[in-house]
Amino acid sequence: xxxxxxxxxxxxxSQLLEExxxxxxxxxxxxLLMSAPSHxxxxxxxxxxxxxxxxxxxxxxxxxxxxxxxAGELGVGEDLLGMRDKRxxxxxxxxxxxxxxxxxxxxxxxxxxxxxxxxxxxxxxxxVATAGGHPAVVADLLRRGDMQVDxxxxxxxxxxxxxxxxxxxxxxxxxxxxxxxxxxxxGEPLPPPPPPSMTMVHDGTTxxxxxxxxxxxxxxxxxxxxxxxAITTKHVTNTxxxxxxxxxxxxxxxxxPARKALSKCIEYPADHExxxxxxxxxxxxxxxxxxxxxxxxxxxxxxxxxELLDILLCVLEPGDITRxxxxxxxxxxxxxxxxxxxxxxxxxxxxxHFGSQ
Numbered sequence: 549x550x551x552x553x554x555x556x557x558x559x560x561x562s563q564l565l566e567e568x569x570x571x572x573x574x575x576x577x578x579x580l581l582m583s584a585p586s587h588x589x590x591x592x593x594x595x596x597x598x599x600x601x602x603x604x605x606x607x608x609x610x611x612x613x614x615x616x617x618x619a620g621e622l623g624v625g626e627d628l629l630g631m632r633d634k635r636x637x638x639x640x641x642x643x644x645x646x647x648x649x650x651x652x653x654x655x656x657x658x659x660x661x662x663x664x665x666x667x668x669x670x671x672x673x674x675x676v677a678t679a680g681g682h683p684a685v686v687a688d689l690l691r692r693g694d695m696q697v698d699x700x701x702x703x704x705x706x707x708x709x710x711x712x713x714x715x716x717x718x719x720x721x722x723x724x725x726x727x728x729x730x731x732x733x734x735g736e737p738l739p740p741p742p743p744p745s746m747t748m749v750h751d752g753t754t755x756x757x758x759x760x761x762x763x764x765x766x767x768x769x770x771x772x773x774x775x776x777x778a779i780t781t782k783h784v785t786n787t788x789x790x791x792x793x794x795x796x797x798x799x800x801x802x803x804x805p806a807r808k809a810l811s812k813c814i815e816y817p818a819d820h821e822x823x824x825x826x827x828x829x830x831x832x833x834x835x836x837x838x839x840x841x842x843x844x845x846x847x848x849x850x851x852x853x854x855e856l857l858d859i860l861l862c863v864l865e866p867g868d869i870t871r872x873x874x875x876x877x878x879x880x881x882x883x884x885x886x887x888x889x890x891x892x893x894x895x896x897x898x899x900x901h902f903g904s905q
Contacts, residue, residue: 581615585622586622586623586624589615589618589624589628590624590628590631592631592633595634596632596633596634598628598631598639599615600612600615600616600619600628600631600639601631601633604639604648604651605643605646605648606648607646607650607651609651609654613654615628616629629658629659630659630661635667635668636669638665639655639662640655640659640665641667641671641673641676642821644676644682645679645680646680646682646821646855647680647681647685649688652688653688656692669702670700670702671702672696673689673695674686674689674697674699674707675699675701675705675707675710678707678708678710678711678723679710680859681714681720681722681723681859681862682719683722683723683725683726686707686723686727687726690727705742706739707727708724709741709742711723711724711727712741712742713742714862719861719862720862724738807831807832808831808832808833808836809832809837809843810823810832810833810834810836810844811836811844811846811847812836812838813826814826814856816851817851820856823856823860834863835865835871840874841873841874844860845857845860845861845864845868845869846873846874846878846880846883848860848880849880849883849887849892849896850883850887850889850892851889851892852887852890852891853892854891857891857895861899866901869901870901870902880896
């Protein structure tokens with residue numbers, strides 16, 4: 549099985565290399581790599597990702613070093629470091645997006661030009677690190693003099709504005725503080741947050757004003773349209789579309805479309821990039837339950853998947869994080885304790901939502 553849990557036939561050399569990376573079979577990997585031709589290193593998978601990008605997502609420094617060394621020997625090192633996947637993400641951007649700080653540093657040292665990389669949404673490394681909620685990565689990027697702090701993405705949002713609009717999550721609040729310290733060192737005030745009508749969701753994807761989303765949802769179902777002037781901020785808050793749908797569900801005259809539970813879409817081991825895409829999909833409910841009554845955050849706790857928890861804790865409401873479900877009526881912290889998931893226990897306790905439980 550590959551990193552998204554799908555079985556596949558390893559009928560190419562690069563797929564075999566990827567499998568060895570995931571299993572950390574160092575000796576076999578090195579032997580194969582040293583005999584690999586250049587086209588293998590430059591080959592991409594269905595997502596447009598090279599072996600270097602795959603290893604960067606996992607933060608496997610030793611394998612990354614070997615790949616870069618072999619690419620240099622074959623004269624394709626610069627080509628490999630400059631490649632992008634189908635979303636326009638370079639290897640350093642992938643590392644920044646998932647919080648692999650050491651990996652990102654190594655790749656940027658190898659090719660400083662990557663600091664100027666932008667993906668298909670015109671996001672910089674600073675944008676994707678901020679959207680992922682990784683304060684240490686953001687701090688490292690801010691210390692680099694060539695980083696454009698005021699750079700805007702496709703939706704005219706700076707990295708700071710993404711963090712400010714997501715500040716309900718603990719990790720994004722920490723990112724805002726990193727920016728605050730950076731501005732204070734320069735004797736400048738922290739720029740104010742953007743207006744509430746500009747609503748961001750995880751991984752840099754923007755939704756229009758929730759006010760317009762609210763009206764569109766009503767009109768799309770052919771139901772009675774409210775007076776647009778009557779829809780004010782008391783009806784629509786600065787959160788992702790799930791809040792709008794929650795409001796619709798609370799009103800007897802509306803019936804919001806059912807959303808698929810995120811928990812039904814993920815299996816072990818979780819593909820973190822895919823999860824980031826799913827949580828910003830309006831058709832997916834991050835707090836939804838699978839056929840066994842388990843939510844995604846409960847699965848993450850059982851798997852001791854810290855990165856998956858980081859993603860979920862940034863988008864879930866406190867009540868969704870502490871909700872008891874399943875046959876044994878357990879919340880995520882109960883499950884983490886039962887499985888001895890040390891990383892998950894720490895991250896869940898650090899939220900402060902479980903009190904003295």
